[in-house]
Amino acid sequence: MPMKTRETRRDAFTLIELLVVISIIALLVGILLPALGAARKSAQSAVCLGHQRSTGQGMAVYASNNDDWLAGPATSGRFINAVGNIRETSSGPTQNMDWVSPTLGDSLGLPTDPAKRIESILSNELKCPSNNEIYDKVFVGFGSLPNDLPYASYSAVLGFQFHNSTEVGAGGQFAGNLTSQARGTIDSPRGYAPRLDRVGPPSNKIWASEGNRYWENDELSYNGLPRQIQGGNFMEYGPAMEWRAGPFEYNTDGTPTSDSERLGFRHNLGLNVVYFDGHGESMKASEAFPGAANFTLETYEPWFPTGSGVGPNGSIGTLR
Numbered sequence: 001m002p003m004k005t006r007e008t009r010r011d012a013f014t015l016i017e018l019l020v021v022i023s024i025i026a027l028l029v030g031i032l033l034p035a036l037g038a039a040r041k042s043a044q045s046a047v048c049l050g051h052q053r054s055t056g057q058g059m060a061v062y063a064s065n066n067d068d069w070l071a072g073p074a075t076s077g078r079f080i081n082a083v084g085n086i087r088e089t090s091s092g093p094t095q096n097m098d099w100v101s102p103t104l105g106d107s108l109g110l111p112t113d114p115a116k117r118i119e120s121i122l123s124n125e126l127k128c129p130s131n132n133e134i135y136d137k138v139f140v141g142f143g144s145l146p147n148d149l150p151y152a153s154y155s156a157v158l159g160f161q162f163h164n165s166t167e168v169g170a171g172g173q174f175a176g177n178l179t180s181q182a183r184g185t186i187d188s189p190r191g192y193a194p195r196l197d198r199v200g201p202p203s204n205k206i207w208a209s210e211g212n213r214y215w216e217n218d219e220l221s222y223n224g225l226p227r228q229i230q231g232g233n234f235m236e237y238g239p240a241m242e243w244r245a246g247p248f249e250y251n252t253d254g255t256p257t258s259d260s261e262r263l264g265f266r267h268n269l270g271l272n273v274v275y276f277d278g279h280g281e282s283m284k285a286s287e288a289f290p291g292a293a294n295f296t297l298e299t300y301e302p303w304f305p306t307g308s309g310v311g312p313n314g315s316i317g318t319l320r
Contacts, residue, residue: 118149155231
């Protein structure tokens with residue numbers, strides 16, 4: 001009786017087939033990784049923009065409950081200005097410039113202990129997911145703060161907090177990347193006060209943006225003094241001005257420095273801002289400061305009250 005033959009089965013790949021599969025996988029990974037990275041960055045920016053909108057909502061509620069006054073050194077921080085003490089409540093500012101605690105402290109359930117409140121604000125409640133910076137040290141005060149305290153993600157715009165003159169240009173408080181015409185001052189309108197009804201068109205004026213102060217000599221330091229003069233850890237003039245020890249600095253061609261990319265322009269050479277009407281936007285570095293060659297009066301408009309004069313005695317013009 002003839003024997004039946006069986007077909008031979010092959011259970012293994014050849015080396016060539018295995019190399020082809022590995023090559024295809026490597027190719028797919030190379031194609032997909034940039035897309036996944038871009039999607040991740042977009043998601044981080046969206047979360048950050050959500051945080052910004054929350055700060056705008058908190059500002060609006062505070063202003064509604066306080067006759068249009070804005071949280072800041074002239075209002076919620078006056079107690080610290082007067083006596084230097086910090087109230088141990090969720091809404092008590094940790095510095096006279098702290099606008100986060102007065103506007104969002106109760107709704108976020110922030111700790112009553114000032115040091116823990118600062119840690120919660122910076123580490124959890126209002127941390128941009130693209131912000132990977134850590135303070136190198138606590139400059140003074142608040143010795144109970146942790147050593148790995150995250151760098152503050154957001155700042156309220158300081159130009160809306162005072163009735164004063166702000167120097168610009170070489171030799172002043174800001175670096176000299178502006179045109180020679182712009183060197184001088186930005187003067188707040190006569191009788192200006194930090195009130196929501198005085199800032200100007202709410203949809204054109206920025207309440208808060210990314211970036212924070214105290215970056216200097218390759219160190220980020222948290223300044224723990226309760227009373228601050230120039231923004232402290234909670235306020236900044238914004239990228240239209242190169243504020244000393246601030247997060248916004250430009251190369252001579254108007255592009256941000258590598259430090260500014262990390263500290264202020266964290267989202268693909270852009271930053272998120274929230275306006276006084278509560279809407280948030282992503283702004284490119286070139287929009288925030290177009291460089292000296294393309295400087296216009298409109299560069300300053302989102303960052304200072306309507307009616308502010310630019311240049312010595314308003315010689316350049318008046319902000320809308």
